[in-house]
Amino acid sequence: MGEDGRQDDLLDKMHNRIRLDRTFFTRDVLKVARDLVGKDLVVLDADRVARRYEILETEAYRGEEDMACHASKGRTKRTEVMYRQGGMIYMYFIYGMYWMMNVVAGEENSPQAVLIRAVKGFSGPGKLTRELRIDGTFYGEDLTLSQRIWVEKRFTKCEIGTGPRIGIDYAGEPWKSLPWRFIKI
DNA sequence: TCATTGATTTCA
DNA sequence: GAAATCAATGAT
Numbered sequence: 001m002g003e004d005g006r007q008d009d010l011l012d013k014m015h016n017r018i019r020l021d022r023t024f025f026t027r028d029v030l031k032v033a034r035d036l037v038g039k040d041l042v043v044l045d046a047d048r049v050a051r052r053y054e055i056l057e058t059e060a061y062r063g064e065e066d067m068a069c070h071a072s073k074g075r076t077k078r079t080e081v082m083y084r085q086g087g088m089i090y091m092y093f094i095y096g097m098y099w100m101m102n103v104v105a106g107e108e109n110s111p112q113a114v115l116i117r118a119v120k121g122f123s124g125p126g127k128l129t130r131e132l133r134i135d136g137t138f139y140g141e142d143l144t145l146s147q148r149i150w151v152e153k154r155f156t157k158c159e160i161g162t163g164p165r166i167g168i169d170y171a172g173e174p175w176k177s178l179p180w181r182f183i184k185i
Numbered sequence: 186t187c188a189t190t191g192a193t194t195t196c197a
Numbered sequence: 198g199a200a201a202t203c204a205a206t207g208a209t
Contacts, residue, residue: 070192070205094192094193094203094204095191095203096191096202097193098193124194126194166193168191171192
């Protein structure tokens with residue numbers, strides 16, 4: 001890293017733009033999901049301009065025993081990335097038209113992920129990926145290293161509400177009733 | 186190879 | 198309440 005890099009780091013710190021590191025993501029998914037609310041999702045557009053979106057709503061999916069979690073079907077080509085260490089991106093396509101963005105959490109071989117359900121300006125997990133142009137090419141991207149997408153701290157506190165996860169009634173009890181959805185109030 | 190199923194959104 | 202629309206999955 002040269003002089004320019006250090007200069008950039010300094011500017012970032014002055015603006016409180018600190019990228020979340022590995023230790024943030026390798027914790028339990030319930031903590032990661034809760035703590036992601038209020039953080040900034042940052043993506044670079046085609047002109048290399050960083051666009052920041054505050055995360056407003058998330059959902060936690062934890063382990064093969066969680067019948068609402070895709071890992072409940074075991075390790076497949078699709079769920080493979082959930083078995084890696086926290087900080088990776090898990091993308092999947094659904095309903096023939098929407099890409100869902102998830103952040104892998106926990107240690108290696110502990111399949112967990114956080115669905116990003118809403119950011120400021122866009123409600124709904126399918127809408128936000130469409131608007132931010134996040135698609136299947138982001139599968140496996142590392143949020144702690146990527147040059148086109150990452151998450152930053154925002155030194156503001158916010159109150160967080162919880163509720164059951166959306167659209168997973170098929171999973172049955174207790175999974176469909178667990179308060180694993182986190183919302184900024 | 187074939188049928189089923191969605192971690193959704195939008196419209197009537 | 199139902200359509201749009203398709204990859205992954207599991208059964209054949």
